[in-house]
Amino acid sequence: MLISASLHLKLKPSAKYSICYFIKHLNSQALAIKNASSPNEALQLFSQMHRQSVPLDSFSMLFTLKSCTHLQNLTVVHHLHSHIFKLGFISHVYVATSLLHAYVITSFELACKLFDELPDRNTVTWNTMIKGYSKCGNVSKAFDVFVQMPLRNVASWSAMIAAYLNGGCLDRGLALFREMVRSEGLKPEQMTIGSVLSGCSHLGSVGLLMGKSVHGFIIKNGWGLNVEVGTVLVDMYAKCGLLKYAFLVFELMKERNVMSWTALICGSAQHGDSKETLLLFEMMQQTGVKPNEMTFTGILSACVHTGLVDEGRKYFNMIEEFGLERRIQHYGCMVDLLGKAGLLEEAYKVIRTMEFEPNVVIWGSFLAACKEHKQFEMAERVIEQVLRMVKPENDGGVFTLICDLYALNEKWDNAERVRKIMLNQNVRKARGSSAMALLRTDL
DNA sequence: CGGATTGGCG
Numbered sequence: 120m121l122i123s124a125s126l127h128l129k130l131k132p133s134a135k136y137s138i139c140y141f142i143k144h145l146n147s148q149a150l151a152i153k154n155a156s157s158p159n160e161a162l163q164l165f166s167q168m169h170r171q172s173v174p175l176d177s178f179s180m181l182f183t184l185k186s187c188t189h190l191q192n193l194t195v196v197h198h199l200h201s202h203i204f205k206l207g208f209i210s211h212v213y214v215a216t217s218l219l220h221a222y223v224i225t226s227f228e229l230a231c232k233l234f235d236e237l238p239d240r241n242t243v244t245w246n247t248m249i250k251g252y253s254k255c256g257n258v259s260k261a262f263d264v265f266v267q268m269p270l271r272n273v274a275s276w277s278a279m280i281a282a283y284l285n286g287g288c289l290d291r292g293l294a295l296f297r298e299m300v301r302s303e304g305l306k307p308e309q310m311t312i313g314s315v316l317s318g319c320s321h322l323g324s325v326g327l328l329m330g331k332s333v334h335g336f337i338i339k340n341g342w343g344l345n346v347e348v349g350t351v352l353v354d355m356y357a358k359c360g361l362l363k364y365a366f367l368v369f370e371l372m373k374e375r376n377v378m379s380w381t382a383l384i385c386g387s388a389q390h391g392d393s394k395e396t397l398l399l400f401e402m403m404q405q406t407g408v409k410p411n412e413m414t415f416t417g418i419l420s421a422c423v424h425t426g427l428v429d430e431g432r433k434y435f436n437m438i439e440e441f442g443l444e445r446r447i448q449h450y451g452c453m454v455d456l457l458g459k460a461g462l463l464e465e466a467y468k469v470i471r472t473m474e475f476e477p478n479v480v481i482w483g484s485f486l487a488a489c490k491e492h493k494q495f496e497m498a499e500r501v502i503e504q505v506l507r508m509v510k511p512e513n514d515g516g517v518f519t520l521i522c523d524l525y526a527l528n529e530k531w532d533n534a535e536r537v538r539k540i541m542l543n544q545n546v547r548k549a550r551g552s553s554a555m556a557l558l559r560t561d562l
Numbered sequence: 563c564g565g566a567t568t569g570g571c572g
Contacts (some may be wrong), residue, residue, distance in 0.1 A: 149565070150564095150565070153565075177566080178564090178565055178566070181565095181566055181567070182565090182566085183569090185566090185567085188571085211567095212567070213566055213567040214566095214567075215567085216567045216568065217566090217567050217568085218567095219567090219568090220567075220568060223568090241567085242568090243568045244565055244567080245568090246567080246568050246569080247568045247569095248568095249566065249568090250569075274568065274569065275568095277569075278568080281569090310569065312568080314569075314570095317570075354564085366567095378570085381571095385571080412571085413570075413571055416571060416572090417571090420572095446571080447572095448571065448572065451572070478572095480572060517563075
C-alpha cells in the first residue's frame with residue numbers, strides 16, 4: 120500500500136507539492152524503508168525519495184542506515200555519509216551513531232576519523248567506539264575510550280569486559296566484572312553476563328574455566344536460569360566443546376526460544392555431528408519455534424561439514440521460504456559446500472548473483488576449492504580482483520593460497536610477484552589464538 | 563498521530 124502510494128506519486132508529479140500529499144508521503148516513506156524486506160529495497164526507496172526531492176527526515180536516514188549495515192559495503196556507507204553530511208544530520212546523535220556503527224563494520228580507520236569530527240556524542244556513541252577497538256583487538260585503546268567517556272552505562276561496562284576477554288586479558292576482564300558488580304547502581308544485566316560468557320566462548324579451555332566460575336556466580340547470586348542466561352550458558356558450553364553440559368543446561372531451562380535452540384544447533388554443527396544438528400532442527404520446529412538467520416548458518420555449516428550438497432541447497436532455499444534475509448554467511452557456506460564438492464561453476468554463480476560484495480572469506484574458500492580440485496582456470500578468473508582487495512598484513516592466508524595456485528599452474532612469474540608482495544609486507548599467517556598463549560602474554 | 567542510535571554469527 121505504501122509503495123503503491125509512492126508509485127502513484129511518480130505518475131502524478133503535479134500533485135507532488137500539495138501539502139496533504141507531501142506530509143503523507145514523507146511519513147509513509149520512512150515507514151516503508153523501515154518495513155523494507157531487504158537492504159536493497161530500503162536503498163531503492165531511499166534513492167527514490169531523493170530523486171523526487173522529498174525532504175529526508177532523521178527517521179528515513181536511520182532506517183536506511185540500519186538496514187544497510189549488514190551489507191558491509193563501504194561504497195554504500197560513503198554514499199549515505201555524503202547525504203547525511205549535506206543534510207546536516209551529522210549533528211543528530213542517533214543518525215551519527217548509526218553511521219559510526221556502519222563505519223565500524225566496514226572500515227574502522229574511517230570510523231575513528233568520523234568519531235573525531237562528530238559535533239555531538241552520547242553514551243551509545245562512545246560504546247560503539249569501545250566495540251570498534253575491541254573488534255580490531257586494540258584493548259588498550261578500548262580502555263582509553265572507556266576511561267575518557269563522560270558517562271558509562273551497563274552496556275559500556277559490558278563492552279569493555281568483552282574487549283578484555285576477546286583480547287585474551289582474562290583476569291582484567293573478570294576483575295572489571297567484579298568491580299561492576301561491587302560498584303553501586305550497576306547490576307549486571309543479561310547483556311553483561313552475555314558478553315562475559317560469549318567472551319569465554321572464544322577462549323577454549325581457559326575460557327571454559329572462567330565460564331564455569333561465572334556459571335557458579337549466577338547460581339550463588341540465585342539469579343536462576345531464565346531464557347537469556349540459560350541461552351548464553353548453552354552457547355558458551357557448546358562453543359567450548361562441552362556439548363554434554365550444553366545439553367544439560369538446555370534440559371534444565373523451563374523456557375526456550377530461537378536463540379536457545381540455535382546455540383545448541385550451532386554447537387552440534389561445530390562439533391561435526393550433522394545428523395544430530397538436523398534432528399535438533401526438526402525438534403525445534405515441532406515445538407513451534409521458528410528458525411532465524413543464525414539457525415540457518417548452523418544448519419548450513421553442518422551440511423558443509425559432512426558434504427551434504429542436496430540438503431544444503433534445500434536449506435538454503437528454505438531461508439526465503441521462512442521469510443528470512445539471506446546473510447553473507449549463508450552464501451559463504453554455500454560457496455564452501457559447492458566448492459568442496461568440486462562444483463566450482465555453481466559456486467562461482469552463487470558469488471556472482473548474491474546481493475553482497477564478496478568478502479575475503481568468500482574468496483578464500485572459493486580459491487581453496489580451486490586449489491583442492493586443481494581448477495586453475497576458474498581461479499584465474501578472480502585472482503587479480505582478489506589481489507586488489509586483500510591486504511598483505513591481514514590476509515596472509517589468501518596470499519599464500521594465490522601463490523600456491525600460480526605455482527601449481529607453473530606461472531612462476533606471477534607466483535614470484537605475489538611472494539614478493541608478501542615478503543615486503545612481512546606477511547604472517549593469521550595470529551594463532553591459543554588461549555594459553557594469550558594468557559601467557561597477559562601475565 | 564508516531565516511528566529511534568550501540569550489543570549476536572567467520
